[in-house]
Amino acid sequence: MYQQIASNVRRSWLLMFFFALLIGLIAYAFAQINGMGYSGVVLAVVIAIGMTWVSYYYSDRMVLSISRARPLAKEDNPYLYNIVEALAIGAGVPAPKVYVIDDTAPNAFATGRDPEHAVIAVTTGLIQKLDRLELEGVIAHEMSHIRNRDILLMTIAVTMAGVVTLLSDWMVRYTWRSGRARRRDNREGGGGAEAIILLVGLVLAILAPFFAMLIQLAISRQREYLADSSAALLTRYPKGLADALRKIAADPEPLEVANKATAHLYIYNPLKDAEGYMDRLFDTHPPVAERIRRLEAMER
Amino acid sequence: MFYILGLLALLIIIGIASYNSLVVSKNRVENAWSQIDVQLKRRTDLVPNLVETVKGYAAHEHDTFEMVTKARAQMVNAGSVAESAQANNQLTQALKSLFAVAEAYPELKANQNFLMLQEELAGIENKIAYARQFYNDSVLRFNAAIQSFPTNIFARWMGFTEKKYFEAPEADREVPKVKF
Numbered sequence: 001m002y003q004q005i006a007s008n009v010r011r012s013w014l015l016m017f018f019f020a021l022l023i024g025l026i027a028y029a030f031a032q033i034n035g036m037g038y039s040g041v042v043l044a045v046v047i048a049i050g051m052t053w054v055s056y057y058y059s060d061r062m063v064l065s066i067s068r069a070r071p072l073a074k075e076d077n078p079y080l081y082n083i084v085e086a087l088a089i090g091a092g093v094p095a096p097k098v099y100v101i102d103d104t105a106p107n108a109f110a111t112g113r114d115p116e117h118a119v120i121a122v123t124t125g126l127i128q129k130l131d132r133l134e135l136e137g138v139i140a141h142e143m144s145h146i147r148n149r150d151i152l153l154m155t156i157a158v159t160m161a162g163v164v165t166l167l168s169d170w171m172v173r174y175t176w177r178s179g180r181a182r183r184r185d186n187r188e189g190g191g192g193a194e195a196i197i198l199l200v201g202l203v204l205a206i207l208a209p210f211f212a213m214l215i216q217l218a219i220s221r222q223r224e225y226l227a228d229s230s231a232a233l234l235t236r237y238p239k240g241l242a243d244a245l246r247k248i249a250a251d252p253e254p255l256e257v258a259n260k261a262t263a264h265l266y267i268y269n270p271l272k273d274a275e276g277y278m279d280r281l282f283d284t285h286p287p288v289a290e291r292i293r294r295l296e297a298m299e300r
Numbered sequence: 301m302f303y304i305l306g307l308l309a310l311l312i313i314i315g316i317a318s319y320n321s322l323v324v325s326k327n328r329v330e331n332a333w334s335q336i337d338v339q340l341k342r343r344t345d346l347v348p349n350l351v352e353t354v355k356g357y358a359a360h361e362h363d364t365f366e367m368v369t370k371a372r373a374q375m376v377n378a379g380s381v382a383e384s385a386q387a388n389n390q391l392t393q394a395l396k397s398l399f400a401v402a403e404a405y406p407e408l409k410a411n412q413n414f415l416m417l418q419e420e421l422a423g424i425e426n427k428i429a430y431a432r433q434f435y436n437d438s439v440l441r442f443n444a445a446i447q448s449f450p451t452n453i454f455a456r457w458m459g460f461t462e463k464k465y466f467e468a469p470e471a472d473r474e475v476p477k478v479k480f
Contacts, residue, residue, distance in 0.1 A: 002393065061460075078419055078420070078423065079419060079423075082419070082420075082422075082423030082426065082427070083426075085423075085427060086426045087428045087430065088432050089335065089339075089427050089430045089431050089434060090430035090434050091433075091434075092328075092332075092437075117314070134334045164451075189471055236433070
């Protein structure tokens with residue numbers, strides 16, 4: 001269990017490192033080709049941060065209203081509240097606010113910019129269809145997302161992807177525009193080396209956003225595995241979460257409030273249908289069978 | 301000359317950083333311990349209400365009520381850690397008897413107030429368990445930190461000693477005997 005967590009955290013750092021490398025590469029290529037140089041990179045970072053961090057700061061309110069979640073008073077469901085508070089004590093975080101989504105499809109998510117402003121939302125279907133141990137497993141998974149600062153990490157990853165996309169986009173536009181200008185007044189040779197750099201930069205600029213998205217999704221999948229392992233450690237009962245995942249995956253009901261913007265937050269991808277290899281690369285969540293296998297492997 | 305000074309400065313910075321992280325770790329352990337007490341107190345506070353509710357239906361079960369009330373008083377008056385641990389055990393036993401008694405009264409079992417208190421108590425006992433688990437996790441981190449190289453060299457000199465894990469008392473390790 002501890003081993004899984006340690007290797008998982010290492011892998012997350014490795015992915016972030018590759019991401020930084022990709023940004024470095026693009027930034028360097030950008031500075032070489034474009035007249036704006038490194039100030040252009042700074043501008044891209046500022047814009048990317050501006051775009052993502054407003055939604056990060058208000059993440060709780062935004063996601064809750066999209067999902068039509070309503071706050072739950074302790075008197076209305078002390079059973080659920082006690083589970084959340086107990087797990088918060090075990091995880092060493094302040095108890096998050098509890099919200100409920102009126103939907104028979106079982107699912108849950110956690111959001112909020114830091115543990116002090118955290119929120120856990122649960123569907124009525126989840127409360128009804130899971131027993132106590134399974135519900136504890138799911139809430140422990142969400143609590144682990146909060147404790148591991150996954151919302152912050154994914155916001156950073158999205159910001160980095162944003163920087164790559166912006167720089168790539170500007171590079172392509174610049175080379176397109178400057179290419180035409182250069183062709184007009186540079187009739188003789190000597191532009192050979194420059195043309196190669198331009199070409200490489202162009203190829204990089206087209207491929208980079210694609211790689212950025214792949215890395216971002218890989219990070220998302222890693223953090224899901226980490227949340228599973230942390231939940232198993234928190235409850236000391238991996239079977240609870242494994243059984244819950246099995247039940248949720250087998251449930252045929254679609255989650256009505258789910259859409260592409262919020263799908264990555266849920267414990268089980270609500271938009272799941274096909275299961276090809278290419279789908280796996282573009283998935284925010286790891287395949288359920290593998291998640292269950294890893295959890296059951298923890299039991300000795 | 302500069303190299304030696306630089307190395308010294310680096311060692312001092314590392315020393316300060318280690319010391320500070322050990323201080324934080326130690327305080328987390330102490331905080332985790334008090335959190336257990338918070339939950340224990342909530343349980344003690346719940347008891348009078350529970351006793352009153354059961355008395356409403358099973359007024360003649362004097363022995364059980366006395367046992368619970370006495371155990372609760374001991375819990376409130378407990379001084380040292382050992383005393384409080386023992387009082388806690390006695391309260392747990394007394395509560396078990398109280399619920400065993402309540403089994404015989406179907407109207408009591410259907411009473412809304414009783415059900416709510418039962419759920420509250422179960423919730424608090426769950427929280428006590430998690431608080432103890434978190435305490436043990438904090439102790440693990442602290443002990444591992446002061447035993448690891450290079451911090452272990454100066455940890456004892458700085459006054460950091462190993463903390464003890466919370467252990468279930470012997471009585472709790474026995475398998476409970478259920479009589480029908």
